[in-house]
Amino acid sequence: MFEDFDLLQIFDRGTSPEARRAVRFAAGISCALGAKSFVSGTEQAPDLAGLSDIVDERVEVSPAAWAGDTSAERHRIILRATVPGQDKLISPDISSVTVELEPWQTEDTLFAASGLARLLGDFEREPLVPAANYAAHTIGYAIFTALTAVAGARLRFGRTEQAWLQGEASLTWINWKAAIAATLGEDLARQGADAEWPVVPCKDGYLAFVYNERDWDRVVEMINDPELEDDRFRSFKGRAEHRRAYMAPIKKWCAGRTKADLAKTLVKREIPGAPVLTISDLLNDPLLVHRAAIVTTPSGYTAPALPHRIEKEARGGAPKVDVDGPLPLSGMTVLDLGIITAGAGVSALLADMGANVIKIESDTYPDPFRAWAGATDGDSPLFKSNNRNKKGIALDLKTEEGLNTFLKLAMTADIVVENFRRGVLDRLGLTFDRLVEANPTILLASISGQGLSGPNSQHTTFGSTLEATSGFASLTCYDDGIPVISGRNLNYPDQTVCLYGAAIIAAQAIDCRRLGIARHLDISQRDCAIYQIGDMFASTATGTSARDAAAWSGDRAMLRCADGEYVAVSNDESARLNAFAHADGLTEWASGMAAADCARTLLNVGIGAAVARSGKELPSAPAAAAAGSFSHSPDGALVKGFPFQLIQSPMRINRNAPALGEHTESVIHSHVENSHAD
Template sequence: MSVLKGCRVLDLGIITAGAATSAILADLGAEVIKIESPTYRDPFRLWPSGESKADDMPPLFRATNRNKLAISIDLKQPAGREVMLRLVASSDVVVENFRRGVLPKLGLSFEALRAANDRIILASVSSQGETGPDASHVSYGSTLEAVAGFAWGTGYQDDAPVISGRDVNYPDQVAAIFATSMITTALRSVQKGGPAVHLDLSQRDLTSFLIGETFVAASMGKEIRRGGNAQEPFLLQDCFKAADGIWVAASVRETDLQALSTLLGRNIEQDDAALRDALAAHIAAQESEPAARTLQQIGLAAAPVQDGAGILKLEDESWSHAIQCFDGKRVKGFPFQIDEQPLSIERPAPGIGADTATILSEIAGYSDDEIASLAKAGVIELGSA
């Protein structure tokens, strides 16, 4: 994939929000250099994955760091800061999602980066944004969904709010896609002669924006209550278990009542309290696929609720690029595809500092002796491929 060919990205991102942003840029053809420290790794290297073998390449790390090179620099040392700035001088983008204040403490504020490269783009993906009373707070997906109002809108009526959890991590996932769009837009501006850009992407603001209509309704006096799977204007919307143990999602509109009455063999009124029981019994008497099919045939929106195994069986039938096979393993794929220049995974996630020597020599212009000296002083780490 070559849409971003020639673009160099310095990736200080960790876990999902930052690292996944630069992963999409890498998928689009950018040269992405993942930067870790001899004293601090991307936590995803050690994230519990359920796999029996303990290594630094669990599935979550592989997914968010494929197609990248890797260097290890101790940015807390003045010499490490100098190495970083020499890389900045010949790069286009720096991506980071550290806690606010970390970069300035390292001497790597936007002003410092801009002094090294007056066309640099700094993409700061943070939980609460660059400013405001909560900017320095530690946040995870759970707390972000709470403060952004997302958890307030999920769950069942009169029950506790529900967070999406690590396996969904909604604020981080959507932030990566939006941040990528912002970066590519900024690249266009800089390439046309514009100045350096500092992009401030608050996951809290973004999450609130995506459900903003709900807050607007609440501000106008409308009571907003969690409804679980129920949703206006559907008369009934929920999931029902079929005979094979698989759930089927179904949505019933007022205009579906006549056809549904015929299918179920009973007259159903709009306010029929037994509608749920009748539909549940109909689905429970069949396996999920035929149950969903009979409802689809009369015009209802209905579908089996797929688990991981079910999704994989639908490859090349219902989806083609969401999941990929690389190096003999299933890995997370792409959120979109470009037919003329398809995205692809060209290289696996790198080991710690796997490309340190090559990057310092070919990009930053250090000699072999200088590289050896930096390694001896603990400023850099020379890993193995």
């Protein structure tokens, strides 16, 4: 799709480095997919060296003149980074994506303001921020998703559309679980040494000891220590009350083994833990080598490849004609087999962009998210938040009747989304080839932890497993160097794949419709996380420490205030920061006032600062509230909102999350019986 597009990047005066990185990150993805890159010479262009390995053509005419030039018969979109107070809309006649960010915002203040820092580290110590550009590049993923929506409206309907996003709000959207948990009275926060899934030392590094409730017997058998057979440890509650006691023999066992030995054992035992890998480890990782996930760019840099693969393609279908609709994906149907966070979250964003999403479960195997925290009276708030704007039907795909009904639905669908364990679809009889027989322009999108094939790709993983194996954990630590994972409270790769996954699925599905082809799309959550640290690979390959290679600027601090809360501080001018601290020092000064007062005072003197927010504070935070990071479903429940917003045809929450099988009869009547009658 993007091979038909030109992208002009504009950087308004005063734009923060994080906003520039975010735009360049999105442009880099688009160019890797075939777009051509331009940068405006009439604006204040930043130093782009090192931000992305793409080649720009400089434009000396005005952006409006560039956008209006149709001589090349290509579609044109403007990507713009700006500061608050500027118009969101360049022109109603120009397709554009605008990202807004305060000039003083940095990785530290963005992680603090979005509440993400509060989830990382030890509660007895200050919140942590990874030593990488995760905030900027997560915002970049959101820009790419917005760009895909704008491009989709242009390509499908010939219509100009504009998207706007507030960078801090887009990052806050990632932290939706903390906000929803707060409605249940839960305060999700960093757990440190008492975390359910701790990081423990091993012979040559660290291991993320991740396991599920059903894995405990295998853990006991693997460690083979009588202490773990204590009745106190038999239940989840018992282990939570005696965390340090049962972890003692586990730590002792891990300490005598190498990362390679531990990885083999965990895979063999089907326990979802994993060694913490550094960027140097990733360069020679067997699975990444198999997937060709690390490449040499045209400029000679070592960098990650895009996080998706085309597993299969079938040609011979008839192109579909698009009829104009209000949203970029209007008129497209998604069969949603996704569960928990990643699969269901991707489909939710497709629904927001206009697709008709039909969630498919069975009475015997509903989405497990329905039964999570808060599900004492109906479905859990987490399920409701991740499945609003969808219809829901109940089909037992293990029966011939259920399978045949699904294939009939597939005949008129555009996309099938699934994130089952590898092999489940094949055992059900829903292979790509069989779907193509039903619909020669179908897109099968498989979202998995580590991709569809390769050494140990079938190993069960959770989001925190992928934090360990993608470099995230190794880049998140205190001065002691002990890596940190987020645990169930965040699972960062589960959230970022929702952005990239929705965008690449939408783009590929549009291609399938207009070209008359079918594709099987392989999206790796681990690869999505690795792609976010691509700017650090070149430095690491030449011997520079990954932490030293992080593109941070200025002095940085996390200040503890009188109310026990923290304020993240970032400023390019160390002299101003030191002068402000006076004789007592900045830390002593901050300890005498509340966090909100501390941040306000620092901002008033030109020093960037943000309170490390809790989950309950996120929906009412100014940036998130203005941008719609959270919304309410028709029944009044607080739910996940949008990472960006469309200006001409705004996205809205129009439908509650479906009850199990709520729309079975109406969907089968409209999509199967009527289609068969036609």
